[in-house]
Every structure is written in C-alpha cells, then in structure tokens.
Amino acid sequence: MAKGRHWVALWLVAFLVTTWLVYARQTAAYRAARDLADLRARRANLDGHRADLERRIRVAESRAVLVPRAQARLGLHLPSDSEIVLVPAPSGSR
Amino acid sequence: MQVVEFGVLVGLALLVGRAAQVQILHGRRWAEEAQAQRTERIVLQARRGTLSDRHGTPLAVTQETYHVGIAPNELRDPTADGALISRRLGLTARTWQQALRRRYAYFAGPYSALEVQPLRSVRGVHLEAVLNRFYPDPAVARATIGRLGDDGLGASGLERTLDSLLAGRAGAAVVLKDRAGREYESPARVIAPPVPGLDVVLTLDAELQEIAQRALDDALRRMDADGGDVVMLDPGTGEVLALASRQRDGSARPSAFTDTFEPGSLAKIFAAAALLSLRRVSSTDRVSGEGGKWRVLGRTITDDDPQPSLTLADAIRVSSNIAIAKFAARLTPEEQYVTLRDFGFGAFTGIEFPAEATGRLRPPSEWTRPSAASLAMGYELSVTPIQVAMAYGALANEGLLLQPTLIREVRSAGGPGVRYRHRPEPVRRVVSREVAAALRNLLRGVVERGTGTEAALTNFPVAAKTGTARRVVNGRYAAGEYTASFAALFPADQPQLVLVVKIDNPHKGSYFAAQTAAPVTRSMLEQALAARTVALDRARLSTAAPRAAATPADDDGGMVPYVVPWPYQPDSAGVGPRRAVPDVAGFGMREAVRTLHRRGFRVALRGWGVAEHTWPAAGDSAAAGSMVTLFADPYAAARVRSRGPAPARCGPRR
Numbered sequence: 001m002a003k004g005r006h007w008v009a010l011w012l013v014a015f016l017v018t019t020w021l022v023y024a025r026q027t028a029a030y031r032a033a034r035d036l037a038d039l040r041a042r043r044a045n046l047d048g049h050r051a052d053l054e055r056r057i058r059v060a061e062s063r064a065v066l067v068p069r070a071q072a073r074l075g076l077h078l079p080s081d082s083e084i085v086l087v088p089a090p091s092g093s094r
Numbered sequence: 095m096q097v098v099e100f101g102v103l104v105g106l107a108l109l110v111g112r113a114a115q116v117q118i119l120h121g122r123r124w125a126e127e128a129q130a131q132r133t134e135r136i137v138l139q140a141r142r143g144t145l146s147d148r149h150g151t152p153l154a155v156t157q158e159t160y161h162v163g164i165a166p167n168e169l170r171d172p173t174a175d176g177a178l179i180s181r182r183l184g185l186t187a188r189t190w191q192q193a194l195r196r197r198y199a200y201f202a203g204p205y206s207a208l209e210v211q212p213l214r215s216v217r218g219v220h221l222e223a224v225l226n227r228f229y230p231d232p233a234v235a236r237a238t239i240g241r242l243g244d245d246g247l248g249a250s251g252l253e254r255t256l257d258s259l260l261a262g263r264a265g266a267a268v269v270l271k272d273r274a275g276r277e278y279e280s281p282a283r284v285i286a287p288p289v290p291g292l293d294v295v296l297t298l299d300a301e302l303q304e305i306a307q308r309a310l311d312d313a314l315r316r317m318d319a320d321g322g323d324v325v326m327l328d329p330g331t332g333e334v335l336a337l338a339s340r341q342r343d344g345s346a347r348p349s350a351f352t353d354t355f356e357p358g359s360l361a362k363i364f365a366a367a368a369l370l371s372l373r374r375v376s377s378t379d380r381v382s383g384e385g386g387k388w389r390v391l392g393r394t395i396t397d398d399d400p401q402p403s404l405t406l407a408d409a410i411r412v413s414s415n416i417a418i419a420k421f422a423a424r425l426t427p428e429e430q431y432v433t434l435r436d437f438g439f440g441a442f443t444g445i446e447f448p449a450e451a452t453g454r455l456r457p458p459s460e461w462t463r464p465s466a467a468s469l470a471m472g473y474e475l476s477v478t479p480i481q482v483a484m485a486y487g488a489l490a491n492e493g494l495l496l497q498p499t500l501i502r503e504v505r506s507a508g509g510p511g512v513r514y515r516h517r518p519e520p521v522r523r524v525v526s527r528e529v530a531a532a533l534r535n536l537l538r539g540v541v542e543r544g545t546g547t548e549a550a551l552t553n554f555p556v557a558a559k560t561g562t563a564r565r566v567v568n569g570r571y572a573a574g575e576y577t578a579s580f581a582a583l584f585p586a587d588q589p590q591l592v593l594v595v596k597i598d599n600p601h602k603g604s605y606f607a608a609q610t611a612a613p614v615t616r617s618m619l620e621q622a623l624a625a626r627t628v629a630l631d632r633a634r635l636s637t638a639a640p641r642a643a644a645t646p647a648d649d650d651g652g653m654v655p656y657v658v659p660w661p662y663q664p665d666s667a668g669v670g671p672r673r674a675v676p677d678v679a680g681f682g683m684r685e686a687v688r689t690l691h692r693r694g695f696r697v698a699l700r701g702w703g704v705a706e707h708t709w710p711a712a713g714d715s716a717a718a719g720s721m722v723t724l725f726a727d728p729y730a731a732a733r734v735r736s737r738g739p740a741p742a743r744c745g746p747r748r
Contacts, residue, residue, distance in 0.1 A: 041207075041214055044158045044223070048207030051157055055230045058151075062231070063304050063621075079624050082552035086632050 133268050136282065139225045140262030141507065143291030145239060145252065147300040148333075148502055149627055150700055150709060150725060152230055154239055154253070159204035159226040166194045168218030175216050182209050227253075235303050237348040238337050238447075238500065251348065252296070252500060254448045259504060262291035290507035295709075297333035297502045297516070299629050302326055305621045306338040310595075313614045314340055317600035323350040323479040324618070325594040328629065329487035329583070331518045332496035334445070334480075335591070335629060351445065354453045354476035355577045355596065358563025359413040359545075359607075361434075361472030363533055364485065365422045366406055368433035370529045374424040375406050381420040388416045391464045395419055395471075398606075399545075410536040411544035413560060415471045422470030427458035430469055436524045437485040438495055439477055444521075445498045453477040472563060479579075483594040485524075486559075486581045489537070490589035493530035495521045505711075512711045538586045548612035549582060551619060554635065557589070558582035558615065560607035565599060575599050580611035584619055590630055593618065675722060677712035681705045683726055694718035701726040 059065060070076040116124060145154040162183060169175045172194065180190045183201055193199035204226050213219045227242050240251015247261065248254035265288030270278040306324040314322055319342070326336040339349040369375040386400025399412045409417035422430065435441070440455030454476040456465075461474075468474040480498060488495040497519040504514040525533070537557035540546040545560040558580060565575040579596040583589035595611040595618075604610060622628045623635075676693055678686035686705035690697045698721050709723045710716045 044207040045211045047157065048211075051155070051228065051230070052206070052208060054152075058231055063301075063308060078621060080552070081554060081620050081623055084553070084620075084623050086635055 131273075132271055134271055134277070135285075136267050136269055138265035138267055138284070138286075138288040140264050140288040141225055141290040142227060142246075142262060143256075143260040143507060144293045145256075145260070146293070146295050147298045147303070148295060148335075148629060149299065150295070150723060151300045153234060153296065153298070153300070155228050155230065156225050157206070157228045158223050159206055160210045161203055161222040161224060162201045162205060162210060162213065163220040163222065164193055164199040164201070165218045165220065166196070166199065170217050175218065178212060178216065179219065182213055231300075233307070234300055235298055235337060237339055237346040238298070240448075250448065252294075252447070255446050256294055256501075259294060260291040262507070263289040265289070292513060293505045293507055294501060295503035295505065297328075297331075297335060297500055298337070299335045299627075301625050302336040302622060302628050303338065305618055305625065305628075306336040307340075309614050309618045309621070310338045310340050313595075313597060313610070314342070316602065317597060317610055318602040319597045319610075320599040321349065322595070322597045323353075324596075324614075325350050325479045325483040325592075326618075327483050327487060327498060327592050329490035329496075329589050329592045331516070332484070332487065332498045333502065333516065334483075334498055334500050337480075348447065348449065350479040351447050351450045352478070354451050354478055355579070355598075356473050356475060356563045356566065357477050357482060357579060358472040358561040358577070359415075360482060360559055360561035360579055360581050361475060361477075362410055362413065362418045362470065363489070363537065363559055364434055364437055365418055365425070365430065365470040366410055366536060367437070367489075367525050367529060367533055368425050368429055369406060369421055370532055371433070371525050372425065372429060375421055377405065377407065379421075380405055381409075381417050383414065384416050386416075388419075390419070390467065393464055395467065407536050407539055410559070411539040413540075413545045418470045419467035422466055425466070427461055427466055430466055431455070431458050433524075434469065434475065436495070436522060437488060438481055438521065439475060439485070443478075443480055443484055443498050445480060446500050450480075451478050453481060472561060479594050479596050482579070482581055483592050486583060486594065487592045488524045489530050489533050490583045490592055491530075492527045493523055493525040495524050497521050512714070515714075534583065534586060534589075537583065541582075541586075545606075545608045546580070546582075546612050548608055549580065549616045549619075551616065554584065554619075554623075555586035556582055556584055556619070557586035558612070560612060562605065562607045576605040578605060578607035578610040580607050580615050582615050582619075585635065588634060590634070591619075591622070671718055672715040673718050675708055675710050675712050675714050675716055678705045678724070679707055679712065683724075686724055686726075690722050690724065695720060695722040697721070698723045699726065700724065703727050 067078065142156040144152055144156070146152045162179075164179065166172065176190050176194070179185070180187070183203070183205060185193070185201075193201075204224060210221055214221065229236070229239070238251055240253040240255075241249055242253055243249035248257035253260070266285045267282035268285060269282045272278060306326060310322050310324050313319070321341040322339070324336065324338040325334065327334045337348070337350050338346075340346055341349070380403040382403055383397065383401040386397045388395045395415045397412075397414050397416050399414070401408060401412060401414065401417075404412070404414050404417040406417075406421055408414065409421060425433075434455055440453055442450050442452055456474065465474050484495065484498050487498075499516050499519070501514075502516050503512055505512055534557050537559055538555060540560065541550050541556045541558050546556075546558040549556055549558050561577075561579040561581070563577050563579070564571045565577050566572070567575060577596060577598055578600060579594070582591075582593045582595075584591040584593065593615050595614050597607075597610050597614070599605075600610050622630060673693055673695075675695070676689050678689050681689065681704070683699070683702070683705060687697050687699075690708070695716065696719065700723055703726050706725050706727045708725065716722060
C-alpha cells in the first residue's frame with residue numbers, strides 16, 4: 001500500500017515538474033515575443049526619425065534654400081564660368 | 095431493472111457511436127474547422143525596392159507607417175489620452191468626440207513611426223503597421239519617378255515600368271486567435287517569408303535635376319511661357335542625367351517623352367549631316383541669300399538675318415532657312431528621309447518609360463512638293479525633346495546613336511549584389527566620325543559667332559543650335575505663338591553633356607530661342623560647373639578649356655575665383671588602368687578607406703559607422719584614380735555577418 005502511495009507521489013511530482021517547465025517555457029517565449037515587438041517598434045521609430053532627419057538635411061542642402069541664404073547673408077553669388085578654376089591634375093598623381 | 099440496464103447500454107452505445115462519427119468519420123472536417131477558428135493566415139507585405147539617383151541619394155523609399163484604431167472603452171483616462179491622441183493624429187475636437195461615441199474608431203492615416211511613438215503605451219490604441227511609399231524630396235523628378243496606385247502597384251512613371259523589379263514577393267504567416275477572433279500576442283508562424291524588391295539606381299543626378307527644374311521654373315515665370323522641358327544626358331553612355339518638365343498650371347507631366355513639337359532650326363544640322371555624309375556640299379560651296387526673301391514652289395521662305403551668300407557653315411551659324419532649303423535640294427527625298435530616320439525621328443527611343451511618343455516623320459511617298467524644304471527647316475516633322483537629345487547625342491558620340499536609359503544599376507535589396515548594370519547600347523552609326531566632328535564644328539560656330547552667342551561660356555567652348563518654330567494649334571499655325579528650343583553639347587570637344595531646352599510659347603520679351611532658351615542653357619551649365627557632385631569629368635574639362643589660359647587673371651573685376659574641389663570623376667573616366675574594387679563590407683571606416691586608397695582609388699564617404707558597400711560594387715573594375723563612393727551604416731556589420739557571401743553577379747539584362 002505504502003509502495004503504491006510512493007508511486008502516486010512520484011507521478012504527481014513528475015506531472016508538476018513537467019507542467020512547470022511548460023509554463024516557464026511559454027512565459028519566456030511570450031516575454032521574448034514582447035521584447036521582439038518592442039525592439040521592432042523601436043527600430044521603426046528610429047528609422048522614421050532617421051528618414052525625417054535625412055529629409056530635413058536634404059531640404060536644408062537644396063539649392064532652393066542654400067542659394068538665397070548665401071546671397072542674402074553672405075553676399076555670395078552663383079559663379080559665372082569665368083570665376084570657376086579647374087585645377088589640372090599633376091601628371092602621375094592619383 | 096433490466097430495462098434500466100438496457101437503457102444505459104443503449105445510451106452508451108449511442109454515445110460511442112456518435113463519438114466515432116465525430117472523431118473518425120468527420121474528424122478531418124472538424125479539425126479543419128477548429129483550426130480555422132483558432133488561426134488566421136495573414137499576408138506579410140514585401141518591402142518595395144528603393145529608387146535612388148546615380149550617387150545613391152534616395153528618391154523613393156519604403157517605410158513602415160501605421161493605421162491607428164481606438165477602442166474608447168479600453169482607454170484608462172479618456173480625457174488625457176484623448177488630448178494626446180488628438181494631438182499626435184492631428185484630430186479636431188469634434189472628430190475626437192465622434193470617435194468616442196463609436197465602439198471602435200479607425201484612422202487610416204497613414205501615420206509615421208514618429209507620430210505614433212507616444213501612443214504605443216496608451217491602452218486602447220491599436221497600431222496596424224503597413225509599408226508605405228515615401229518620396230524624400232517630392233519635387234525632384236516626380237513625373238519621371240511616378241507614383242503608386244491605391245493597390246500598391248506602380249501606377250505611373252518608373253514606379254510602373256519597374257514594378258516587377260521593385261515590388262518583391264509577399265510572404266504569408268499564421269497567427270493564433272482567441273474565441274472572439276482577436277489575435278494572441280504571440281509570434282506569427284511564418285509560412286513563406288516576404289522577398290523584398292530589388293533596389294534600382296537611376297541615371298538621374300539629383301543635383302543636376304534640381305538645377306534643371308529651378309532653371310526651367312525661373313524661365314517660365316520670367317517669360318510667362320505655357321510650359322517647357324529640359325533634358326540633360328551623357329552622350330557617351332546614353333544615360334539621362336536630368337529631366338524637367340513643367341506646364342503653366344504648375345503640373346509636371348512627363349512631356350519630354352510624350353509631347354511632340356516641330357523642332358524648327360534644330361533640325362537643320364540633320365540636313366547638313368546628310369549633305370556632308372553624301373558629299374553633296376563642300377566647305378566652299380555658296381548659295382545666294384536672296385536678300386532674305388525667296389519664293390519657291392508657291393511659298394515664301396524668309397531669313398531674319400539676310401546674308402548676300404552663304405556656305406553650309408554660314409547657313410547653320412545664322413540659321414538661314416533659305417540657304418538650308420537650297421542646299422537640301424541637292425538631296426533626294428529618300429536620302430533626306432533616311433537620314434532623319436537614322437537619327438531616331440519617327441520611332442521610339444526605347445527608353446524605359448511607360449509612355450513615349452514617336453513623333454511624326456512621313457515617308458517620301460506622302461510628301462508634297464515643298465516637303466523637302468520644310469523638313470530641312472524643321473517643319474512637317476514632330477519630335478520629342480528626348481529624341482532631339484539623343485540625336486544631338488549621336489553627334490557628340492562620334493556619330494553613334496545610343497539607346498537612352500534611366501536605369502544605371504539594379505541591386506539586391508539593401509546589399510551590394512549588382513544584378514544589372516547599364517552598358518552603352520548602340521542603335522546604329524548615323525554618320526562617320528569625321529562627319530560628326532565637322533558637324534560639331536558647325537555647331538561651335540553657332541555659339542561663337544551665330545545665333546547661340548547667349549549660351550557662350552568664357553572658358554569652355556560650347557556647340558549648340560537654336561530653334562524657333564511656329565506652334566500648331568488645332569491643326570493650324572497660330573499667329574504669334576512659337577516654340578523656342580536650344581540643343582547644346584558641352585564642351586564642344588569631347589562633349590560630356592547634351593542639353594535640350596524647350597520653352598513653349600513665351601509671352602514676355604523675345605520669343606526667339608537665342609534670347610530665351612540659350613541663356614537658360616548657359617545658366618544651367620554654369621551651375622553644373624560650380625556644383626560639387628554633378629557627374630562631369632572635371633579632369634577632362636580642365637584640359638579641354640583652351641580659352642581659360644587666354645583669360646588674364648586680373649581681368650576678373652576683383653572677384654574672388656570660386657575654386658571647385660578637385661575633382662569628381664565618374665567611373666567611366668578612363669584616367670588610369672582599371673582595377674578591381676576590393677570588398678570592404680564590414681570593415682571599419684578608417685580601414686575601408688585605407689584599403690581603397692592602397693588600391694589607388696579616391697574615396698567619397700556616405701554615412702558613418704561600418705562600411706556596407708561601395709559604388710562601383712566590390713569586384714567591379716574602375717579606373718585607378720577614380721572616385722569610389724563608400725556607403726557606411728552603423729548596423730552594417732550585423733547585416734554583413736548575417737548575409738554571408740555576396741551573391742554572384744549576373745550579366746547585363748540585354
């Protein structure tokens with residue numbers, strides 16, 4: 001009779017351990033999935049941020065913005081070709 | 095008692111029978127139904143490939159954006175949450191109140207990741223990620239690039255032509271649902287991963303494009319014109335560098351491909367090409383200028399700048415209608431027709447654009463008696479600006495007509511693997527090298543002493559031709575309406591750039607191309623010379639400027655010279671022996687630059703972090719001393735590791 005109870009207890013412990021393992025694994029997977037989703041969201045946010053910054057840089061670098069400002073603030077003008085000097089490459093240089 | 099036992103037995107038997115029916119006979123159907131209730135198959139969108147200019151500047155990219163759903167009953171603090179949501183989504187107070195009255199409010203947006211970021215932690219806000227097309231600078235080459243339709247497929251422009259390359263292939267995944275049909279927050283089981291579309295590097299140069307667009311807009315505003323087009327291309331490769339089109343209403347349909355016009359005097363050079371190729375004229379042959387008015391075959395031909403007598407060079411230089419008509423009479427209709435046909439008129443150029451007009455070039459059997467003279471003067475012929483650019487490109491390219499292209503490279507998504515690279519594609523030889531050189535000389539005379547002096551640069555020789563033609567409205571020539579056009583080769587020797595400028599019906603000031611389109615060309619050339627990254631080979635320009643030496647340095651009126659950084663060179667410039675570009679993907683920036691320097695290349699940096707890829711790509715050859723653009727990305731190392739070896743390069747598409 002006592003031997004039978006031991007067996008029942010053993011099976012019960014085995015069942016509990018297995019259940020706990022399944023539960024722990026599922027929880028870890030669920031947490032990892034959440035972390036992954038958070039990271040994806042963060043990456044999307046950073047990508048969006050980068051795209052926005054790149055767009056603003058391009059607008060700021062564009063001739064439509066730069067040329068009038070250079071003319072107004074610095075008194076520069078678009079050079080005519082006679083003001084452009086192309087320096088010939090020294091022979092044998094890279 | 096026996097009756098009860100019998101009843102229980104029958105009941106059990108029925109139960110077992112039903113169980114067998116459900117489990118064995120109908121088991122598969124029930125299993126499928128349960129599966130369908132618990133799971134849902136979803137489509138994983140493929141990222142559409144990026145379109146970028148020849149230097150890697152993105153022109154069309156795909157980004158994750160969001161639709162936003164609001165469940166009002168799930169909001170913890172409807173007042174505070176409502177204020178935040180309204181602010182981020184740009185909702186009015188009334189719209190928000192209406193949303194609160196609904197069970198589930200849906201805002202399609204799409205909203206950017208930046209806009210929805212603060213909403214991620216708000217309970218009751220549900221974000222649905224969707225990939226969306228985004229144009230970093232919507233004004234740049236919009237008509238050429240095109241747009242997507244509501245179905246996400248290319249609807250116009252290059253987005254349409256290249257749809258099969260850019261679209262990629264959607265994937266599929268299965269997600270778990272609860273009893274109410276809501277998705278569990280568990281990872282989806284991917285059945286087929288999405289395959290991203292290929293990235294396409296266009297031949298366009300974003301800076302030249304901006305120069306062309308701004309110059310055209312300024313010109314149209316100043317001249318109060320109905321519209322206009324600018325085409326710039328590299329005559330050595332057929333690559334289109336800039337395409338600008340604008341109409342009076344501000345719209346920008348791709349009229350450089352689709353709208354035809356009579357080229358007028360632009361076409362005189364093609365009559366000259368036939369005359370020189372067939373040796374029907376010598377450099378000393380002269381014809382009478384007829385005092386500027388000549389009546390022939392029942393019509394009167396006039397010249398704006400009457401000359402007593404003219405050679406062929408004079409006829410081109412002062413754009414004499416009378417002289418070119420007289421010279422063209424030495425050609426048979428077939429010879430004249432074949433020459434124009436050979437230059438590509440009346441046929442598609444073959445450029446990768448969904449819509450293109452062929453223009454009109456009637457065969458000799460349909461000509462009338464004055465047709466030969468009309469065609470020599472550029473009438474009875476309709477052409478598109480891109481056809482004119484390619485025909486002038488043939489003169490620049492030693493007589494070889496090339497097929498124009500807008501596509502420079504096709505690459506694997508986000509990687510260096512080059513699937514296709516454009517190589518110059520000859521269509522036919524139109525004239526011999528010697529004749530092409532002679533024709534360029536004629537065009538040079540136009541800018542130095544003829545109708546194109548307004549386009550002349552001080553230090554660089556330009557070859558060009560003006561064209562002013564009457565406009566056809568409703569099938570008749572309209573009084574006082576003209577198309578002013580200008581085609582230029584820059585520089586005149588070994589041209590690197592072909593420019594075609596067309597101004598439709600200028601109202602203010604002169605309508606002559608010499609005073610309208612020619613100064614626009616000069617302005618664009620000056621800006622291109624002063625620009626930092628424009629695809630001009632300044633090494634060749636610096637030695638091909640004989641007039642620069644003749645200009646006294648102290649004749650500049652005290653102005654400080656603008657010194658252009660030495661120099662940008664396209665990889666086509668053959669200044670040294672060709673060498674293989676080393677693979678530096680994954681290297682630190684310093685190490686990558688050193689490696690490229692050791693191999694004899696100069697390096698232009700794009701981005702920061704870890705070297706990702708180069709242009710020209712690793713394994714390709716480039717001339718020693720030429721510029722290699724190194725693209726870096728802080729996340730490149732991880733991508734390079736995960737990607738493994740680069741895929742093998744495929745040959746050209748055609």
